[in-house]
Amino acid sequence: MLDGGIHLSLLIGPAVPSPAPAEVVDALDAVQVTSSTELGGFQLTFKAGRESGLVNRLLPSGYFDPIITRVILLVTVNGQTTVIMDGVITRQELTPSNEVGKSTLTITGEDLSRMMDLVEMPFMRFPAMPIIARVYLILAKYAAIGIVPLAIPPILPDVSNPLEALPSQTGTDLAYIKQLAKQVGYVFYIEPGPVAGMNIAYFGPDIRIPDPQPALTVDSDAATNVESLSFSLDGTMKKITVVTVMDPFTGKIPIPIPIPNISILRPPMGLRMPIPAKVEFVEGMAGLSLTDAANRALGILWNSTDSVTGTGTLDVLRYGRVLRSRMMVGVRGAGRTYDGLYYVNSVSHSLKRGEYKQNFNLSRDGLISNVSAVMP
Structure with missing residues (x-):
């Protein structure tokens, strides 16, 4: 499936998935994959006419049965292969249609963490x-x-x-x-x-791989490799969190400890930091042991929120590779305020014959890049 230097491989089956047969690949019409910091998911849409082997043979035989059927999706772009999903089917939907060629079979699934939740x-x-x-x-x-x-x-x-x-x-x-x-x-x-x-x-800890991917370029004529890109600064995202612990000697005197909203594991990547707009008090920590309270406080420090976010869409063929989540990426062409490095929080893949696009979500803390240049 796909053309122009992009190839999609579909492996499916119980236990150890095997390459899908030709009739399954030929019937595949669209693929949607979501990769984020939470649960990943996928959706496969097949053309399923009345005489289709998917409907008359594979579906009744249990080829697409939920939970026991595993699906692996691999994409090869310019010779580089990436596993974009490995999961299990959780749902199947057959939608017959009176119009010729409009009947569809939709297979929905989630990544392998679903197997840990049964x-x-x-x-x-x-x-x-x-x-x-x-x-x-x-x-x-x-x-x-x-x-x-x-x-x-x-x-x-x-x-x-x-x-x-x-x-x-x-x-x-x-x-x-x-x-x-x-x-x-x-x-x-x-x-x-x-x-x-x-x-x-x-x-x-929520650490992003510090190896930046090739830059997302906007408003740069022939060098542009994204279809859309927008940024926003939310002034309410920055806060100071206050935790209260009891003194270790008497266990009776509450000690408030303010925790700044700056992650020590994820550098801000911006020169001008927004001012914290609110103060929050964490409940339920006074009764914890000193060790548990310290670990909880470290978690708050590590998982601080980013005030600058970006969303956009790119064509993978023009970008030249698959944009990966939980990594860093550069941005250029957006102006001095928003150019620079960002974290890729989530990516969704949309594949059709001859087309491969990605929607992405970026974030960082602070305005104005703290690096002089980003990766080409």
Whole structure:
């Protein structure tokens, strides 16, 4: 599927997906993929006429059955292959039409984190196990489907005395790991690739890969490689968060600690920082231990919000490669105020025959670039 130096590969099937047969590839009409800091998803639209093999043979045989059917999508642009989705089907919709060629079969799915959200554990205990050990123990169950854990221990140790408390899990594995991530200010997500069938389950601080992608260029005549790009500055996004902890000696005197809204893991990338517009007080921290409160405060410091955002659309063939989320990218042609480096928060892929476009969302903190030039 696709032309002009772009090739889409579709692997589908239970257990280990295999290349889709020709009749499936020929019937594929459109692909939508969303990649963000939360849950990734995909949607495949097929032409499904009355005499189609998809409707008469593959659909009844369970070829597109939810949960048990895995889908891997790879895109090759100018010889560079990228895994843009590895997930499972969650829904199928058949829409017959009285018009010739208008009947469609739509397959919707989510990334492999959905497999971690199917079984609720009644009451799983982890005696004397730190958070990092619990994360690795839970993720080990999913090695069979190609999930490789990459987990970073919390900065401060968190081992509890089994005589005083037993860490326990209720709910699904996904919900529990995200709960643990929230406790220490971390994020958890599953990133497909780098090869088909392999996925990285990341548990750690929200760090963006500091290797900038080729710049997004706007309003630059022949050098322009984006179809649209707009920026906004939200003056209400910056805030000072105040946490309250009890003094470690008596445990009775509340001590307010202001936390600035600047992430130490994600540099602002702007010279002129916006002024904080509001003050927020975090509840529920006074009863935490000193270690838990410190980890929670570090999480607030790491996950500060960005006040400058950008949204746009690009044609992948003109850009020359696939724009990836959770990485950095340069911007040029937007003027002195908004040029410079940004974080790519989310990307959605839209593929049709002869067309591959991406919608993207960018962010950074501060106006006016702090670098003299961006990557070509």
